[in-house]
Amino acid sequence: MYVAVKGGERAIDNAHRLLADARRGNRDVPELTLDQISEQLALGVDRVMSEGSLYDRELAALAIKQARGDLIEAIFLVRAFRATLPRFGSSEPVDTGAMAVRRRISSTFKDIPGGQILGPTFDYTHRLLDPQLAESGDPAEPATAEASDAPTPRVTDILRQDGLIEESPVAEDDSAVGDLTREPLNFPAGRDLRLQNLARADEGFLLALGYSTQRGYGRNHPFAGEIRFGDVEVFFEAEDAGFAVPLGSVALTECQMVNQFKGSATEAPRFTRGYGLAFGQSERKAMSMALVDRALRAQELGEDVKAPAQDEEFVLSHSDNVQATGFVEHLKLPHYVDFQSELGLLRKLRAEFNQDQPELREAAE
Template sequence: MYVAVKGGERAIENAHAWLAEERRGDTAVAELGLAQIKEQLKLSVDRVMAEGSLYDPDLAALAIKQSRGDLIEAIFLIRAYRTTMPRFGSSKPVDTGAMACDRRISATFKDLPGGQVLGPTFDYTHRLLDFKLAADGEVPETAMRKADAGHVPHVTKFLNQEGLIEESPQDDTAPPDLTREPLEMPANRASRLQALARADEGFTLGLAYSTQRGYGRNHAFVGELRIGAVPVEMDIPELGFAVEIGEVTLTECETVNQFKGSKTEPPQFTRGYGLVFGQSERKAISMALVDRALRWKELGEDFENAPAQDAEFVLYHADNIQATGFLEHIKLPHYVDFQSELELVRKLRREAVSAQVQEAAE
């Protein structure tokens, strides 16, 4: 503890009370309930779950309410809570091919088995304020719903039939767990993807945009973007087989990227991959673009000194909780540090003035 802030317990208690008062706001206005946040602010809930590495809509809604809508603070709360939870085991890898798709689009194939499902998206809205939403008693229009059941093949499998796209590398090695083990360099692709899935959406978006503007350029098409629920299974040793323990909503993006070939590989398409909790297609697409940029070395491409190609830069700066902690610590008391620098600057100024006076006298 800083010596300078000892004895400030009463002030801190008052700050907590003021925060609670500000969180509640005007008591004449009905209090915001967790069910309202979970159902009506779903995209915020999904982001908190994705970057908090914990799939629980109720807890994410609570974190959003407690943080007054500050999503990074909410993510911090979720991660802190996650560390208190016991781990009973690991689930089996989910099969996104068995996803019940609420949304499934491809920018590379117009006609694909299962069809294109536009789903709930802002893509085709006019981006004009809808003042009808300000009125009480909104009654939403009933939409025609379609969800693909059964196994829906990924678009990239069609390119695989002709050998036009790289095979997905198969690696049965258990991936590291970044929630329990610190990130180490050089990081393999499993570690990079895990870090990107937890990364700040805005930071990842900025890096992805930089690749499109030429910094580590890789020309990408969205091979497929799908959003929907997938079952989660877990092996039960006592039973000797896997049982379904629930389902989670995921957003998955596979990009198809041009590849000129190398000394060992023929010209073909390559892949970028993104997978995140909930409906978060902006994050999933950004993740796929950055993933592809980070693969320059394994694909034998040139390093263009672009930020999105630098794994150390990307992965060590993408975590918004780590960044927030380091950034916000500078607002804590640094009285001793500042006084020493203040005395140093004063001394340097005195020496500079003395030197000017001596020079003028000569």
């Protein structure tokens, strides 16, 4: 057994050298820089920041380079990095209503105050591969128009004024916010913990679950009340300075789903809500998150819990792609001893079977 371990060490070292070479690829091709990744693969960087649960473009770009473009591996690297730094504290909750909007659309109202702003979007592109991109060359400069100072209130704020939509839950004290990086997740989980889990959840997993609700597995009649992407200022109550210091701004995508209405004997019917918030320009993620957030509120809203997307324990326990990949991929690690004992047991059972039923054995042969 020792022989195998020693041989393994050399093989592992050489495998990592080969990995580094494979990562570099053909050395005649110029090496990628982090700036190139951050600027030109920006949405991949946004996804790694969201699911890595760490806002730092440069680190996410480094992780993508190191992971050879494997985004889940990159997310894993970013999560591992965050464990190396101390936490100074928590920011004040960001005000998405004060966002410097770079995109903002509503599928529920055509004429929203502040307008429908398309921003940099894949929507309305024809999804035809562009051969020109295979050549280098700069695109035309973007068009400009006079920017308006008109506020862009959240669509849900407009519906709220008329009492047509439920109010967001408001805790008396923001200090008791659950944090699943500090305490293990228990069920039932509060909506704060559910949203934290969904914010770092795998986009593909949430997309599939959100889609399943649309196809009838926990239907909740969603409208994209509003999707907005832009820059939000972050403030941090610094103990040493004695006031909330500005840290700079982060890019966020927010999705407000407006869902099927609900009323009771004592309350007039109102639309219900699902909420999504993600780092960077992560529209599919924010929309999927909002659909799943709403689905997970089934019990609270008196709906039957019978679809996967409504099952809190199922969703929250399987949403994290770092945990998921760890457990799936650990099957690659040596299980020689486990397997030897299974093999021994199987041989014993087969020997017993053959002893008991020699005629079957003959028939089988």
